[in-house]
Amino acid sequence: MTKPRVLLLGEILHAKAEWVALSDVATLSVCDSSTKEEFIKDLAGKYSDVTAVYHCHMDDAKPGANINKELLEALPTSLKFICHHGAGYDMIDVNACTRKGVLVSNTPGAVDGATADVNMFLILGALREFNLAMTNLRKGDWNVGVPLSHDPEGKVLGILGMGGIGRALKRRAKGFGMITQYHNRKPLSEEMAAGAKYVSFDELLATSDVISMNLPLNAHTRHIINKEAIAKMKDGVIIVNTARGPVIDEQALVDALESGKVRCAGLDVFEAEPKIHPGLIANEKVILLPHVGTATYETRKKMEITVINNIRSAITGAKLLNVVPEQIHFAP
Numbered sequence: 001m002t003k004p005r006v007l008l009l010g011e012i013l014h015a016k017a018e019w020v021a022l023s024d025v026a027t028l029s030v031c032d033s034s035t036k037e038e039f040i041k042d043l044a045g046k047y048s049d050v051t052a053v054y055h056c057h058m059d060d061a062k063p064g065a066n067i068n069k070e071l072l073e074a075l076p077t078s079l080k081f082i083c084h085h086g087a088g089y090d091m092i093d094v095n096a097c098t099r100k101g102v103l104v105s106n107t108p109g110a111v112d113g114a115t116a117d118v119n120m121f122l123i124l125g126a127l128r129e130f131n132l133a134m135t136n137l138r139k140g141d142w143n144v145g146v147p148l149s150h151d152p153e154g155k156v157l158g159i160l161g162m163g164g165i166g167r168a169l170k171r172r173a174k175g176f177g178m179i180t181q182y183h184n185r186k187p188l189s190e191e192m193a194a195g196a197k198y199v200s201f202d203e204l205l206a207t208s209d210v211i212s213m214n215l216p217l218n219a220h221t222r223h224i225i226n227k228e229a230i231a232k233m234k235d236g237v238i239i240v241n242t243a244r245g246p247v248i249d250e251q252a253l254v255d256a257l258e259s260g261k262v263r264c265a266g267l268d269v270f271e272a273e274p275k276i277h278p279g280l281i282a283n284e285k286v287i288l289l290p291h292v293g294t295a296t297y298e299t300r301k302k303m304e305i306t307v308i309n310n311i312r313s314a315i316t317g318a319k320l321l322n323v324v325p326e327q328i329h330f331a332p
C-alpha cells in the first residue's frame, strides 16, 4: 500500500531524527520549488498527492510562506492537514482552510517558557530603562544622564490575552512581586487564572502599570492598541509586545512615546518585520529585539517535535493533537 505523502515547506534543523522516523508511516518530500510560480506548477505535478504539509514561518517571498485563498485554490484536494511550526499562524487563512476541509495545527505549549522569558526580560528592561544605560556605556558615557527608573515590585501587570504564554509570564512576574490582571474574551477557570484578576479591556487599559500583549493577530486584534486605546491608559505606562507587531498601531505608539504618555516600551515584534519604524529605532526608551521569543535550541526542538507529532497523529489517526481553536468544532 502506498504511504500518504507529507510535504515539508521550510526546514527542519533540530528534530531531524524524528522527521526521518516519520517515514515509517509517510512518504516524506522536501519542497524544492524555487519560485512561487514553480511551486504552483509542482502542486499540480509532483506534489499532487500530498496529504499533510509541515509548514514553517518563512520570509514572505518563499513559496508557500502564506497560505492564502489563492494558494489554497492551487493546493491538491488530497491535502487534509497543515501542521504549522509556531504558535502564531496568522500567515494561514484558517477560515479558507476550514471551507476546503483542511485542518490546521500549531505549537502552543512548546513556545510558552521561552517567549515568557523574553517577555519578562522586556518588562524588566523597560521598567529599568536599561536600553539607555547600555547605549550610554557603549558610547563611553558610563551612566551619565541615566535616570532613576522603577521596580517591578507592587506594579500592576495587565496581560492582554492570557493563554499559555500569558500564564507562564504571570508565574515569572509573581517572582518579581508584580500583581497580575488580565483580559480575555472570556474569563479563565479559577485554576488557570491562578489568582490573576479578570478585568474588562477598558479597565485593563486604565489600571495597569505595564501592559503586555499576548494575544494572537487576527481581524479583531489588529491595531487593538491604537491612539484611542493609548489615551485610556495611565500616564507613564509601559507597553511590551512579544505577540505580533500589528496588534499595536506602531505610529500611535511612537507618538505616545514621544509625548511621554507611554514611558517605555519593550518590543520583540513589529508591524512590518524586518522593517522597524524609525521612531522606535531613534527612541532610547525603547528596548528592541529582532523577534527572538522562541529562539533557543530546546524550544525550537520542542516545536519541531510538536509538528511531527501532529503529522504522525494526522496520518495514523486522522486527528490533529493541536488543532487551532477556530477549528475545534470541526475537528474529529
Ligand SMILES: O=CC(=O)O
Binding pocket: 085, 086, 087, 088, 089, 111, 293, 294
Ligand atoms: O513567533 C513565534 C511563533 O509564532 O511561535
